[in-house]
Amino acid sequence: MVKKLIVLVSPLKLFMILAILFGSIGHIIATLIPVIGGYALIKAMIGKFYFFKLITILVIFALLRSVLRYLEQLCNHFVAFRVLEIIRDRVFKALRRLAPAKMENTNTGELITIITSDIELLEVFYAHTISPISIAFIHTLFLTILMFKINVLYAVVLVIFHLIMAIIVPIITSNRAKSIGDIQRKNLSDINSSIIDTFYGIEESAQYQFGGERRNEMLEYTKKLSRSATRLSRIYGGNMALSNSVILIGNICILISAMYLYKFGYVNKIEVVVPIIAFMSSFGPVSALSNLANNLVTTFACGKRVMSLLEEVPEVEEVVNGKDINFEEIDVSKVSFSYGSEEVLKNFDLAVKKGEILGLKGKSGCGKSTLLKLIMRFYDVDSGKIEENKINIKEINTKTLRKNHCYITQSTHLFNGTILDNLKIAKEDATMEEIKAACRKASIGEFIEELPNGYNTKVGDIENSLSTGEKQRISVARGFIQNGDLLLLDEPTANIDSLNEGIILKSIWEESKDKAVILASHKDSTLRISDRIKQVKTLAE
Ligand SMILES: Nc1ncnc2c1ncn2[C@@H]1O[C@H](COP(=O)(O)OP(=O)(O)O)[C@@H](O)[C@H]1O
Ligand SMILES: [Mg+2]
Incomplete structure:
Protein backbone atom coordinates (compact mmCIF):
# COMPACT_ATOMS: atom_id res chain seq x y z
CA MET A 1 0.00 0.00 0.00
CA GLU A 312 -10.65 -0.54 -11.46
CA VAL A 313 -11.20 -2.17 -14.82
CA PRO A 314 -13.80 -0.33 -16.92
CA GLU A 315 -16.95 -2.07 -18.21
CA VAL A 316 -16.05 -0.99 -21.71
CA GLU A 317 -12.62 -0.38 -23.19
CA GLU A 318 -12.43 2.73 -25.35
CA VAL A 319 -11.64 1.99 -29.02
CA VAL A 320 -9.10 4.37 -30.56
CA ASN A 321 -7.48 2.47 -33.40
CA GLY A 322 -10.70 1.11 -34.87
CA LYS A 323 -12.86 2.01 -37.84
CA ASP A 324 -14.67 5.25 -38.68
CA ILE A 325 -18.04 5.05 -40.42
CA ASN A 326 -20.80 7.27 -41.75
CA PHE A 327 -23.86 5.76 -40.14
CA GLU A 328 -26.39 4.14 -42.44
CA GLU A 329 -28.04 1.30 -40.49
CA ILE A 330 -27.99 -0.56 -37.22
CA ASP A 331 -28.55 -4.28 -36.59
CA VAL A 332 -29.00 -5.76 -33.15
CA SER A 333 -28.93 -9.52 -33.29
CA LYS A 334 -29.40 -12.13 -30.59
CA VAL A 335 -28.27 -9.78 -27.87
CA SER A 336 -28.32 -10.96 -24.27
CA PHE A 337 -27.32 -8.85 -21.33
CA SER A 338 -27.45 -9.02 -17.55
CA TYR A 339 -26.47 -6.65 -14.77
CA GLY A 340 -24.47 -9.02 -12.58
CA SER A 341 -26.82 -11.95 -12.12
CA GLU A 342 -29.96 -10.06 -13.16
CA GLU A 343 -30.75 -11.06 -16.72
CA VAL A 344 -32.45 -8.20 -18.61
CA LEU A 345 -32.31 -8.97 -22.33
CA LYS A 346 -32.21 -12.37 -24.03
CA ASN A 347 -31.71 -13.04 -27.75
CA PHE A 348 -33.00 -9.60 -28.62
CA ASP A 349 -33.14 -8.48 -32.29
CA LEU A 350 -33.89 -5.25 -34.09
CA ALA A 351 -32.86 -3.42 -37.25
CA VAL A 352 -33.29 0.21 -38.26
CA LYS A 353 -32.16 2.15 -41.34
CA LYS A 354 -31.89 5.85 -42.03
CA GLY A 355 -35.29 7.36 -42.66
CA GLU A 356 -37.09 5.04 -40.23
CA ILE A 357 -38.53 5.58 -36.77
CA LEU A 358 -38.65 2.47 -34.63
CA GLY A 359 -40.72 2.59 -31.49
CA LEU A 360 -39.68 0.46 -28.51
CA LYS A 361 -42.67 -0.37 -26.42
CA GLY A 362 -42.76 -2.18 -23.13
CA LYS A 363 -43.53 -2.06 -19.45
CA SER A 364 -41.30 -0.17 -17.11
CA GLY A 365 -38.29 -2.35 -16.24
CA CYS A 366 -38.39 -4.48 -19.40
CA GLY A 367 -34.99 -3.26 -20.61
CA LYS A 368 -35.67 -0.42 -23.07
CA SER A 369 -33.16 1.93 -21.48
CA THR A 370 -30.67 -0.90 -21.15
CA LEU A 371 -30.90 -1.60 -24.87
CA LEU A 372 -30.18 2.04 -25.70
CA LYS A 373 -27.22 2.02 -23.30
CA LEU A 374 -25.88 -1.07 -25.06
CA ILE A 375 -26.19 0.71 -28.40
CA MET A 376 -24.38 3.71 -26.86
CA ARG A 377 -21.81 1.16 -25.67
CA PHE A 378 -21.96 2.25 -22.04
CA TYR A 379 -21.90 -1.50 -21.48
CA ASP A 380 -20.85 -4.35 -23.77
CA VAL A 381 -23.28 -7.12 -24.66
CA ASP A 382 -22.81 -10.52 -22.99
CA SER A 383 -23.59 -12.38 -26.19
CA GLY A 384 -24.93 -11.60 -29.63
CA LYS A 385 -23.80 -8.50 -31.51
CA ILE A 386 -24.66 -4.93 -32.34
CA GLU A 387 -23.54 -3.83 -35.82
CA GLU A 388 -23.59 -0.51 -37.63
CA ASN A 389 -23.09 -0.64 -41.40
CA LYS A 390 -22.39 -4.37 -40.78
CA ILE A 391 -19.41 -3.56 -38.53
CA ASN A 392 -19.48 -4.63 -34.88
CA ILE A 393 -19.63 -1.51 -32.72
CA LYS A 394 -16.76 -2.92 -30.67
CA GLU A 395 -14.54 -2.27 -33.69
CA ILE A 396 -15.73 1.28 -34.29
CA ASN A 397 -13.79 4.13 -32.70
CA THR A 398 -15.64 5.22 -29.58
CA LYS A 399 -15.39 8.87 -30.64
CA THR A 400 -17.06 8.13 -33.97
CA LEU A 401 -19.76 6.12 -32.27
CA ARG A 402 -20.56 9.00 -29.91
CA LYS A 403 -20.52 11.47 -32.79
CA ASN A 404 -22.94 9.39 -34.84
CA HIS A 405 -25.31 8.72 -31.96
CA CYS A 406 -27.54 11.36 -30.58
CA TYR A 407 -28.80 10.17 -27.20
CA ILE A 408 -31.60 12.06 -25.51
CA THR A 409 -33.01 10.90 -22.19
CA GLN A 410 -35.82 12.06 -19.97
CA SER A 411 -33.55 13.75 -17.50
CA THR A 412 -31.54 16.64 -18.81
CA HIS A 413 -28.76 18.20 -16.90
CA LEU A 414 -28.08 21.84 -17.57
CA PHE A 415 -24.59 22.85 -16.47
CA ASN A 416 -23.75 26.06 -14.73
CA GLY A 417 -23.11 28.69 -17.38
CA THR A 418 -25.17 30.29 -20.12
CA ILE A 419 -27.77 28.59 -22.30
CA LEU A 420 -25.35 29.01 -25.18
CA ASP A 421 -22.61 27.14 -23.26
CA ASN A 422 -25.10 24.38 -22.63
CA LEU A 423 -26.02 24.10 -26.28
CA LYS A 424 -22.43 24.22 -27.43
CA ILE A 425 -21.43 21.15 -25.46
CA ALA A 426 -23.03 19.20 -28.31
CA LYS A 427 -20.63 20.76 -30.81
CA GLU A 428 -17.89 23.08 -29.72
CA ASP A 429 -17.52 24.93 -33.02
CA ALA A 430 -21.22 25.23 -33.81
CA THR A 431 -22.05 28.56 -35.47
CA MET A 432 -24.77 30.81 -34.14
CA GLU A 433 -26.83 30.01 -37.24
CA GLU A 434 -26.64 26.28 -36.60
CA ILE A 435 -27.58 26.80 -32.97
CA LYS A 436 -30.52 29.03 -33.78
CA ALA A 437 -31.75 26.64 -36.47
CA ALA A 438 -31.57 23.70 -34.07
CA CYS A 439 -33.42 25.61 -31.37
CA ARG A 440 -36.10 26.65 -33.82
CA LYS A 441 -36.50 23.02 -34.89
CA ALA A 442 -36.83 21.99 -31.25
CA SER A 443 -39.41 24.77 -30.74
CA ILE A 444 -37.37 26.46 -28.06
CA GLY A 445 -35.73 29.22 -30.17
CA GLU A 446 -38.40 31.80 -29.58
CA PHE A 447 -38.47 31.10 -25.86
CA ILE A 448 -34.72 31.61 -25.57
CA GLU A 449 -34.68 34.76 -27.67
CA GLU A 450 -37.33 36.32 -25.46
CA LEU A 451 -35.26 35.87 -22.31
CA PRO A 452 -33.66 39.11 -21.03
CA ASN A 453 -30.17 38.06 -22.15
CA GLY A 454 -31.24 35.69 -24.90
CA TYR A 455 -28.73 32.92 -25.50
CA ASN A 456 -26.41 34.47 -22.93
CA THR A 457 -28.87 34.04 -20.08
CA LYS A 458 -27.27 32.27 -17.14
CA VAL A 459 -28.90 28.91 -16.44
CA GLY A 460 -28.70 29.56 -12.69
CA ASP A 461 -30.89 32.65 -13.10
CA ILE A 462 -33.76 30.79 -14.74
CA GLU A 463 -33.29 27.17 -13.68
CA ASN A 464 -36.08 27.22 -11.12
CA SER A 465 -38.51 28.84 -13.50
CA LEU A 466 -37.75 26.51 -16.42
CA SER A 467 -40.45 23.91 -16.86
CA THR A 468 -39.51 20.27 -17.46
CA GLY A 469 -40.86 20.64 -21.00
CA GLU A 470 -38.64 23.66 -21.72
CA LYS A 471 -35.64 21.88 -20.30
CA GLN A 472 -36.45 18.86 -22.41
CA ARG A 473 -36.74 21.03 -25.52
CA ILE A 474 -33.28 22.47 -24.79
CA SER A 475 -32.05 18.90 -24.55
CA VAL A 476 -33.63 18.06 -27.92
CA ALA A 477 -32.05 21.17 -29.45
CA ARG A 478 -28.73 20.05 -28.06
CA GLY A 479 -29.25 16.72 -29.83
CA PHE A 480 -30.11 18.46 -33.11
CA ILE A 481 -26.94 20.59 -32.90
CA GLN A 482 -24.85 17.47 -32.47
CA ASN A 483 -26.63 16.16 -35.55
CA GLY A 484 -25.80 12.46 -35.22
CA ASP A 485 -27.45 10.16 -37.75
CA LEU A 486 -28.82 7.72 -35.19
CA LEU A 487 -31.25 9.32 -32.77
CA LEU A 488 -31.71 7.35 -29.56
CA LEU A 489 -34.59 8.70 -27.55
CA ASP A 490 -35.24 7.31 -24.09
CA GLU A 491 -38.65 8.42 -22.85
CA PRO A 492 -38.14 11.92 -24.27
CA THR A 493 -41.65 12.91 -23.31
CA ALA A 494 -41.91 11.45 -19.84
CA ASN A 495 -42.83 13.98 -17.17
CA ILE A 496 -44.12 16.57 -19.61
CA ASP A 497 -47.59 17.79 -20.54
CA SER A 498 -49.31 16.85 -23.79
CA LEU A 499 -48.72 20.28 -25.34
CA ASN A 500 -44.95 19.96 -24.91
CA GLU A 501 -45.14 16.32 -25.93
CA GLY A 502 -46.75 17.32 -29.19
CA ILE A 503 -44.13 20.00 -29.84
CA ILE A 504 -41.24 17.67 -29.16
CA LEU A 505 -42.66 14.80 -31.20
CA LYS A 506 -43.30 17.10 -34.14
CA SER A 507 -39.73 18.33 -34.13
CA ILE A 508 -38.32 14.83 -33.81
CA TRP A 509 -40.54 13.63 -36.62
CA GLU A 510 -39.44 16.46 -38.92
CA GLU A 511 -35.79 15.91 -38.07
CA SER A 512 -36.02 12.16 -38.65
CA LYS A 513 -36.43 12.26 -42.44
CA ASP A 514 -32.76 11.43 -43.10
CA LYS A 515 -31.97 9.83 -39.77
CA ALA A 516 -32.55 6.52 -38.06
CA VAL A 517 -34.56 6.90 -34.87
CA ILE A 518 -35.07 4.49 -32.00
CA LEU A 519 -37.71 5.82 -29.67
CA ALA A 520 -38.28 4.11 -26.34
CA SER A 521 -41.44 4.95 -24.51
CA HIS A 522 -44.17 3.36 -22.44
CA LYS A 523 -46.69 5.91 -23.77
CA ASP A 524 -48.78 5.09 -26.85
CA SER A 525 -49.22 8.80 -27.52
CA THR A 526 -45.48 9.14 -28.00
CA LEU A 527 -45.06 5.99 -30.05
CA ARG A 528 -47.61 7.11 -32.62
CA ILE A 529 -44.89 8.85 -34.68
CA SER A 530 -43.09 5.52 -35.19
CA ASP A 531 -43.11 3.74 -38.51
CA ARG A 532 -42.81 0.37 -36.77
CA ILE A 533 -43.18 -0.75 -33.19
CA LYS A 534 -41.06 -3.38 -31.51
CA GLN A 535 -42.43 -4.86 -28.33
CA VAL A 536 -39.88 -5.44 -25.58
CA LYS A 537 -40.94 -8.05 -23.07
CA THR A 538 -39.66 -8.61 -19.58
CA LEU A 539 -38.02 -12.02 -19.38
CA ALA A 540 -40.75 -13.17 -16.99
CA GLU A 541 -43.49 -12.44 -19.54
N1 LIG B 1 -27.26 -0.07 -13.55
C1 LIG B 1 -28.06 -1.09 -13.24
N2 LIG B 1 -27.64 -2.07 -12.41
C2 LIG B 1 -28.43 -3.11 -12.11
N3 LIG B 1 -29.66 -3.29 -12.59
C3 LIG B 1 -30.15 -2.36 -13.43
C4 LIG B 1 -29.38 -1.21 -13.79
N4 LIG B 1 -30.11 -0.46 -14.64
C5 LIG B 1 -31.29 -1.10 -14.79
N5 LIG B 1 -31.32 -2.24 -14.07
C6 LIG B 1 -32.43 -3.22 -14.05
O1 LIG B 1 -32.60 -3.72 -15.34
C7 LIG B 1 -33.97 -3.87 -15.65
C8 LIG B 1 -34.28 -3.09 -16.92
O2 LIG B 1 -34.15 -1.72 -16.66
P1 LIG B 1 -34.35 -0.60 -17.76
O3 LIG B 1 -33.53 -0.94 -18.94
O4 LIG B 1 -34.11 0.71 -17.13
O5 LIG B 1 -35.88 -0.78 -18.12
P2 LIG B 1 -36.87 0.22 -18.85
O6 LIG B 1 -36.09 1.34 -19.44
O7 LIG B 1 -37.55 -0.63 -19.87
O8 LIG B 1 -37.83 0.69 -17.82
C9 LIG B 1 -34.73 -3.38 -14.44
O9 LIG B 1 -35.13 -4.51 -13.71
C10 LIG B 1 -33.75 -2.58 -13.68
O10 LIG B 1 -33.99 -2.68 -12.30
MG1 LIG C 1 -36.18 3.37 -19.09
Missing part, protein backbone atom coordinates in the same frame (compact mmCIF):
# COMPACT_ATOMS: atom_id res chain seq x y z
CA VAL A 2 2.65 2.53 1.08
CA LYS A 3 4.76 1.49 -1.89
CA LYS A 4 1.88 2.02 -4.33
CA LEU A 5 1.22 5.41 -2.83
CA ILE A 6 4.84 6.39 -3.19
CA VAL A 7 5.13 5.20 -6.79
CA LEU A 8 2.22 7.47 -7.62
CA VAL A 9 4.25 10.57 -6.86
CA SER A 10 7.68 9.44 -8.03
CA PRO A 11 8.16 12.62 -10.12
CA LEU A 12 8.26 14.54 -6.84
CA LYS A 13 10.96 12.43 -5.21
CA LEU A 14 13.62 15.13 -5.51
CA PHE A 15 11.50 17.75 -3.76
CA MET A 16 10.53 15.34 -1.01
CA ILE A 17 14.18 14.49 -0.40
CA LEU A 18 15.07 18.19 -0.36
CA ALA A 19 12.29 18.91 2.15
CA ILE A 20 13.62 16.14 4.39
CA LEU A 21 17.20 17.38 4.02
CA PHE A 22 16.37 21.01 4.83
CA GLY A 23 14.11 19.93 7.67
CA SER A 24 16.67 17.61 9.24
CA ILE A 25 19.54 20.11 9.11
CA GLY A 26 17.22 22.84 10.36
CA HIS A 27 16.10 20.81 13.37
CA ILE A 28 19.66 19.75 14.14
CA ILE A 29 20.72 23.40 14.10
CA ALA A 30 17.76 24.33 16.28
CA THR A 31 18.87 21.76 18.85
CA LEU A 32 22.49 22.90 18.61
CA ILE A 33 21.74 26.56 19.38
CA PRO A 34 21.08 26.05 23.13
CA VAL A 35 23.80 23.38 23.23
CA ILE A 36 26.40 25.86 21.97
CA GLY A 37 25.08 28.47 24.39
CA GLY A 38 25.52 26.01 27.27
CA TYR A 39 28.95 25.06 26.05
CA ALA A 40 30.07 28.72 25.95
CA LEU A 41 28.59 29.27 29.40
CA ILE A 42 30.66 26.49 30.96
CA LYS A 43 33.76 27.69 29.12
CA ALA A 44 33.10 31.17 30.54
CA MET A 45 32.74 29.72 34.05
CA ILE A 46 36.07 28.01 33.67
CA GLY A 47 37.50 31.38 32.68
CA LYS A 48 37.57 31.58 28.89
CA PHE A 49 34.92 33.87 27.47
CA TYR A 50 34.48 33.84 23.69
CA PHE A 51 31.73 36.42 23.55
CA PHE A 52 32.00 37.55 19.92
CA LYS A 53 32.63 34.10 18.60
CA LEU A 54 29.57 32.88 20.46
CA ILE A 55 27.36 35.69 19.23
CA THR A 56 28.56 35.23 15.64
CA ILE A 57 27.92 31.50 15.67
CA LEU A 58 24.50 31.89 17.26
CA VAL A 59 23.42 34.57 14.80
CA ILE A 60 24.61 32.50 11.85
CA PHE A 61 22.83 29.42 13.19
CA ALA A 62 19.65 31.35 13.85
CA LEU A 63 19.67 32.76 10.33
CA LEU A 64 20.43 29.36 8.85
CA ARG A 65 17.60 27.86 10.85
CA SER A 66 15.14 30.37 9.43
CA VAL A 67 16.34 29.95 5.87
CA LEU A 68 16.25 26.15 6.13
CA ARG A 69 12.80 26.23 7.68
CA TYR A 70 11.62 28.42 4.84
CA LEU A 71 13.11 26.11 2.22
CA GLU A 72 11.64 23.07 3.94
CA GLN A 73 8.18 24.61 3.92
CA LEU A 74 8.61 25.72 0.33
CA CYS A 75 9.43 22.17 -0.77
CA ASN A 76 6.62 20.71 1.35
CA HIS A 77 4.06 23.07 -0.13
CA PHE A 78 5.32 22.47 -3.61
CA VAL A 79 4.99 18.73 -3.02
CA ALA A 80 1.54 19.20 -1.50
CA PHE A 81 0.13 21.15 -4.43
CA ARG A 82 1.76 19.00 -7.07
CA VAL A 83 0.54 15.85 -5.29
CA LEU A 84 -3.00 17.16 -5.38
CA GLU A 85 -2.59 17.93 -9.05
CA ILE A 86 -1.14 14.51 -9.89
CA ILE A 87 -3.71 12.52 -7.93
CA ARG A 88 -6.66 14.58 -9.14
CA ASP A 89 -5.46 14.18 -12.70
CA ARG A 90 -5.13 10.40 -12.23
CA VAL A 91 -8.52 10.12 -10.55
CA PHE A 92 -10.31 12.13 -13.23
CA LYS A 93 -8.61 10.07 -15.94
CA ALA A 94 -9.80 6.93 -14.16
CA LEU A 95 -13.32 8.30 -13.91
CA ARG A 96 -13.34 9.15 -17.59
CA ARG A 97 -12.25 5.60 -18.33
CA LEU A 98 -14.88 4.10 -16.05
CA ALA A 99 -17.77 6.38 -16.96
CA PRO A 100 -20.63 6.17 -17.58
CA ALA A 101 -21.25 2.63 -16.25
CA LYS A 102 -19.41 3.50 -13.03
CA MET A 103 -21.53 6.59 -12.43
CA GLU A 104 -24.69 4.51 -12.71
CA ASN A 105 -23.63 1.77 -10.40
CA THR A 106 -21.88 3.59 -7.58
CA ASN A 107 -23.28 5.63 -4.84
CA THR A 108 -22.38 9.14 -6.04
CA GLY A 109 -21.83 10.32 -2.47
CA GLU A 110 -19.01 7.82 -2.15
CA LEU A 111 -17.41 8.95 -5.41
CA ILE A 112 -17.60 12.55 -4.28
CA THR A 113 -15.91 11.63 -1.00
CA ILE A 114 -13.08 10.05 -2.98
CA ILE A 115 -12.72 13.01 -5.29
CA THR A 116 -12.76 15.60 -2.53
CA SER A 117 -11.80 14.59 0.99
CA ASP A 118 -9.89 11.37 0.27
CA ILE A 119 -7.56 13.09 -2.14
CA GLU A 120 -7.01 15.94 0.28
CA LEU A 121 -6.16 13.58 3.12
CA LEU A 122 -3.67 11.85 0.86
CA GLU A 123 -1.98 15.18 0.36
CA VAL A 124 -1.43 15.23 4.12
CA PHE A 125 0.23 11.84 3.83
CA TYR A 126 2.70 12.95 1.19
CA ALA A 127 3.48 16.43 2.40
CA HIS A 128 3.16 16.07 6.15
CA THR A 129 3.79 12.42 7.06
CA ILE A 130 6.72 11.07 5.12
CA SER A 131 8.90 14.09 5.77
CA PRO A 132 8.29 14.46 9.55
CA ILE A 133 8.99 10.75 10.05
CA SER A 134 12.22 10.93 8.07
CA ILE A 135 13.27 14.17 9.77
CA ALA A 136 12.64 12.70 13.24
CA PHE A 137 14.68 9.65 12.30
CA ILE A 138 17.66 11.64 10.97
CA HIS A 139 17.53 14.10 13.87
CA THR A 140 17.50 11.31 16.45
CA LEU A 141 20.29 9.47 14.64
CA PHE A 142 22.48 12.59 14.67
CA LEU A 143 21.91 13.23 18.38
CA THR A 144 22.53 9.58 19.22
CA ILE A 145 25.92 9.74 17.48
CA LEU A 146 26.73 13.01 19.28
CA MET A 147 25.79 11.51 22.66
CA PHE A 148 27.63 8.30 21.88
CA LYS A 149 30.80 10.31 21.26
CA ILE A 150 30.52 11.74 24.78
CA ASN A 151 29.35 8.67 26.65
CA VAL A 152 27.43 5.58 25.66
CA LEU A 153 25.04 5.90 28.63
CA TYR A 154 23.77 9.23 27.28
CA ALA A 155 23.13 7.62 23.89
CA VAL A 156 21.21 4.77 25.50
CA VAL A 157 18.94 7.09 27.51
CA LEU A 158 18.31 9.25 24.46
CA VAL A 159 17.42 6.31 22.22
CA ILE A 160 15.08 4.82 24.83
CA PHE A 161 13.11 8.03 25.33
CA HIS A 162 13.00 8.92 21.65
CA LEU A 163 11.66 5.47 20.85
CA ILE A 164 8.98 5.80 23.52
CA MET A 165 7.96 9.15 22.07
CA ALA A 166 8.09 8.06 18.45
CA ILE A 167 6.44 4.67 18.77
CA ILE A 168 4.76 3.87 22.10
CA VAL A 169 3.04 7.22 22.69
CA PRO A 170 1.55 7.33 19.17
CA ILE A 171 0.31 3.74 19.52
CA ILE A 172 -1.37 4.47 22.84
CA THR A 173 -2.96 7.64 21.52
CA SER A 174 -4.10 6.25 18.23
CA ASN A 175 -5.67 3.22 19.92
CA ARG A 176 -7.65 5.52 22.14
CA ALA A 177 -8.45 7.99 19.38
CA LYS A 178 -9.25 5.51 16.61
CA SER A 179 -12.75 4.47 17.59
CA ILE A 180 -13.78 7.90 18.75
CA GLY A 181 -12.27 9.40 15.59
CA ASP A 182 -14.56 7.17 13.50
CA ILE A 183 -17.53 8.10 15.67
CA GLN A 184 -16.69 11.78 15.31
CA ARG A 185 -16.53 11.49 11.51
CA LYS A 186 -19.83 9.61 11.46
CA ASN A 187 -21.51 12.21 13.68
CA LEU A 188 -20.24 14.92 11.39
CA SER A 189 -21.58 13.27 8.26
CA ASP A 190 -24.91 12.51 10.04
CA ILE A 191 -25.42 16.15 10.89
CA ASN A 192 -24.46 17.19 7.36
CA SER A 193 -26.99 14.81 5.80
CA SER A 194 -29.65 15.84 8.27
CA ILE A 195 -29.20 19.52 7.43
CA ILE A 196 -29.26 18.88 3.68
CA ASP A 197 -32.30 16.64 4.08
CA THR A 198 -34.07 19.34 6.06
CA PHE A 199 -33.31 21.96 3.44
CA TYR A 200 -34.60 19.81 0.62
CA GLY A 201 -37.72 18.93 2.54
CA ILE A 202 -38.50 22.40 3.81
CA GLU A 203 -41.77 22.63 1.88
CA GLU A 204 -42.97 19.28 3.22
CA SER A 205 -41.97 20.31 6.74
CA ALA A 206 -44.04 23.44 6.39
CA GLN A 207 -47.04 21.64 4.94
CA TYR A 208 -47.14 18.80 7.43
CA GLN A 209 -45.88 20.92 10.28
CA PHE A 210 -43.11 18.75 11.47
CA GLY A 211 -40.43 21.44 11.53
CA GLY A 212 -40.15 20.87 15.25
CA GLU A 213 -39.23 17.25 14.78
CA ARG A 214 -36.61 18.18 12.21
CA ARG A 215 -35.20 20.69 14.66
CA ASN A 216 -35.10 18.11 17.43
CA GLU A 217 -33.33 15.68 15.15
CA MET A 218 -30.68 18.27 14.33
CA LEU A 219 -30.33 19.15 18.00
CA GLU A 220 -29.85 15.49 18.82
CA TYR A 221 -27.11 15.19 16.18
CA THR A 222 -25.48 18.39 17.41
CA LYS A 223 -25.39 17.04 20.95
CA LYS A 224 -23.87 13.79 19.74
CA LEU A 225 -21.26 15.70 17.78
CA SER A 226 -20.34 17.86 20.69
CA ARG A 227 -20.10 14.82 22.97
CA SER A 228 -17.69 13.09 20.64
CA ALA A 229 -15.74 16.32 20.12
CA THR A 230 -15.37 16.65 23.90
CA ARG A 231 -14.13 13.09 24.19
CA LEU A 232 -11.72 13.64 21.34
CA SER A 233 -10.26 16.78 22.87
CA ARG A 234 -9.94 14.95 26.20
CA ILE A 235 -7.92 12.30 24.43
CA TYR A 236 -5.75 14.92 22.79
CA GLY A 237 -5.28 16.58 26.17
CA GLY A 238 -4.37 13.21 27.67
CA ASN A 239 -1.93 12.68 24.85
CA MET A 240 -0.30 16.03 25.54
CA ALA A 241 0.03 15.14 29.24
CA LEU A 242 1.48 11.75 28.35
CA SER A 243 4.09 13.26 25.99
CA ASN A 244 5.06 15.89 28.52
CA SER A 245 5.40 13.30 31.27
CA VAL A 246 7.62 11.15 29.08
CA ILE A 247 9.85 14.14 28.37
CA LEU A 248 9.98 15.07 32.06
CA ILE A 249 10.90 11.54 33.13
CA GLY A 250 13.51 11.53 30.37
CA ASN A 251 14.94 14.78 31.70
CA ILE A 252 15.21 13.30 35.17
CA CYS A 253 16.92 10.17 33.80
CA ILE A 254 19.46 12.19 31.83
CA LEU A 255 20.16 14.35 34.91
CA ILE A 256 20.73 11.29 37.07
CA SER A 257 22.95 9.71 34.40
CA ALA A 258 25.01 12.90 34.11
CA MET A 259 25.42 13.16 37.87
CA TYR A 260 26.43 9.53 38.08
CA LEU A 261 28.97 9.82 35.26
CA TYR A 262 30.42 13.04 36.72
CA LYS A 263 30.64 11.65 40.24
CA PHE A 264 32.62 8.65 39.12
CA GLY A 265 34.83 10.77 36.87
CA TYR A 266 33.73 9.43 33.48
CA VAL A 267 32.90 12.91 32.15
CA ASN A 268 34.03 16.51 32.70
CA LYS A 269 31.84 19.57 33.35
CA ILE A 270 31.24 20.33 29.70
CA GLU A 271 30.27 16.72 29.13
CA VAL A 272 27.69 17.10 31.87
CA VAL A 273 26.03 20.27 30.63
CA VAL A 274 26.12 19.76 26.86
CA PRO A 275 24.27 16.38 26.82
CA ILE A 276 21.67 17.60 29.30
CA ILE A 277 20.84 20.63 27.18
CA ALA A 278 20.96 18.60 23.97
CA PHE A 279 18.61 16.00 25.46
CA MET A 280 16.14 18.53 26.79
CA SER A 281 15.87 20.36 23.50
CA SER A 282 15.75 17.24 21.36
CA PHE A 283 12.06 16.29 21.44
CA GLY A 284 10.63 18.63 18.80
CA PRO A 285 10.65 16.27 15.78
CA VAL A 286 9.65 13.07 17.63
CA SER A 287 6.77 14.64 19.50
CA ALA A 288 5.34 15.78 16.16
CA LEU A 289 4.92 12.09 15.35
CA SER A 290 2.36 11.38 18.04
CA ASN A 291 -0.20 13.51 16.25
CA LEU A 292 0.51 11.82 12.93
CA ALA A 293 -0.52 8.39 14.14
CA ASN A 294 -4.11 9.54 14.52
CA ASN A 295 -4.26 10.54 10.89
CA LEU A 296 -2.38 7.60 9.51
CA VAL A 297 -5.19 5.07 9.91
CA THR A 298 -7.63 7.35 8.11
CA THR A 299 -5.06 8.26 5.49
CA PHE A 300 -4.48 4.62 4.58
CA ALA A 301 -8.21 4.02 4.30
CA CYS A 302 -8.39 6.96 1.89
CA GLY A 303 -5.36 5.69 0.01
CA LYS A 304 -7.00 2.31 -0.41
CA ARG A 305 -10.18 3.83 -1.84
CA VAL A 306 -8.28 6.06 -4.26
CA MET A 307 -6.03 3.20 -5.37
CA SER A 308 -8.89 0.81 -5.98
CA LEU A 309 -10.58 3.45 -8.12
CA LEU A 310 -7.39 3.95 -10.12
CA GLU A 311 -7.03 0.21 -10.62
